[in-house]
């Protein structure tokens with residue numbers, strides 16, 4: 001087996017976004033495209049040579065091809081050992097866990113998360129560092145800079161590894177170990193939650209749940225944990241087999257894309273609990289009987305009730321949320337007397353806070369919740385946390401949420417997405433908003449008065465790094481808030497996100513969109529949405 005050096009030249013646009021490099025499959029399939037990016041990671045991270053790496057993905061189209069390429073490149077780079085998930089499968093939180101458990105120097109996750117898959121869908125690659133966290137901005141920027149000057153990459157000429165067979169294979173001087181994707185993760189979950197009490201609940205005969213794996217990576221994890229270990233009856237999991245094209249659907253666990261699950265939870269004989277996870281297993285959707293738990297509420301509720309769960313009984317060091325996420329958790333933290341942090345969008349900003357022992361739980365409005373047990377958000381972890389609470393508190397999902405609102409007040413919250421916007425138009429709209437920032441404070445819109453407006457920037461309190469351009473926030477005197485930002489994960493033009501939040505202490509039963517309608521109107525008027533985009537209605541409302 002020989003190492004070949006292949007000449008190449010840079011591709012434009014290999015800057016990782018909110019969560020890794022995401023592009024259409026056809027872009028990744030261009031000769032040298034994937035190799036250039038991977039070589040740029042290896043070249044800029046000198047600690048990887050001679051170390052252990054973790055490798056896996058969500059099973060989407062191009063996953064297996066890419067894994068074989070990466071293995072041959074790792075062998076050419078002198079990586080000592082690679083832990084790769086059987087059939088190339090590893091959920092994002094499982095990768096983070098394996099990196100930490102086996103003290104790997106890092107890992108590669110092949111996924112475009114909730115973006116559609118298949119040959120005309122999306123592919124993605126993300127590099128995580130030795131703490132199991134998505135690479136911080138200074139690392140992704142160094143990788144990007146290298147992609148812009150790369151001239152060659154190295155690859156071992158070798159036959160394909162059989163990814164279906166557990167065990168070890170030598171590739172050049174690299175040991176490749178094909179591991180069971182689920183077992184370490186499942187054991188870890190058992191150490192955090194009270195499996196006995198959850199088992200009792202699931203076997204009691206008066207509690208039913210349904211988990212939608214969305215034809216994506218969590219199917220095998222959910223089966224092993226919910227059915228095999230916790231005794232949920234067969235059939236608890238729907239869409240449980242990972243498919244390369246996710247059955248042609250968006251593996252995005254929200255009310256729009258998890259329509260079948262939502263319908264089941266609305267039926268007369270609805271189960272008591274419904275949950276779903278996304279393409280790579282890091283997001284979660286939580287439903288009760290005919291009841292939706294908004295992700296911001298979920299984070300606040302887990303924070304308020306963490307002492308009920310074995311893994312968090314000793315208390316929380318603090319909590320963090322991304323800036324656009326509802327501020328519901330802040331009030332809980334204040335009452336608990338623990339610090340809370342507001343970070344830019346994307347899980348990579350939580351890593352330092354967790355490593356420094358400043359926060360235990362973190363969350364985002366985009367159906368992401370997690371803790372310092374790994375350094376990624378974790379879909380099944382959130383589901384198990386809720387199951388543990390349901391079992392201990394002996395209340396329904398709805399009762400738990402309503403009790404929480406009663407005690408802490410309620411944040412009405414929604415996100416409106418405008419997808420497939422022509423990039424220049426989206427940028428022009430954003431630029432105009434940026435220019436308007438100094439003119440907004442003091443202006444009134446109906447009965448609301450703008451108190452403060454800025455483009456969010458974040459000074460990391462642990463390493464002092466500065467992240468700018470986090471999104472424009474408009475704060476009103478009555479506590480309402482509008483946030484505007486451009487997505488960093490899309491592959492088709494630009495996606496505009498408008499986040500709306502209004503805190504109320506009364507009027508719980510009112511419909512969220514109805515309650516927020518005046519604020520929604522202001523958000524559109526204030527940003528001149530229609531004149532820039534030629535439209536006002538969003539594509540997706542979550």
Ligand code: VG1
Pocket residue numbers: 018019112113114115278282283322345346347364365366368486487488489490497
């Ligand atoms: C979106 C979400 C963000 C999340 C990111 C990755 O990013 O808004 O909260 O961290 O996706 O999640 P953006 O830049 O498109 O708004 V995942 O499950 O796609 O890795």
Ligand code: CO
Pocket residue numbers: 092113114278279280281282283
């Ligand atoms: Co995801």
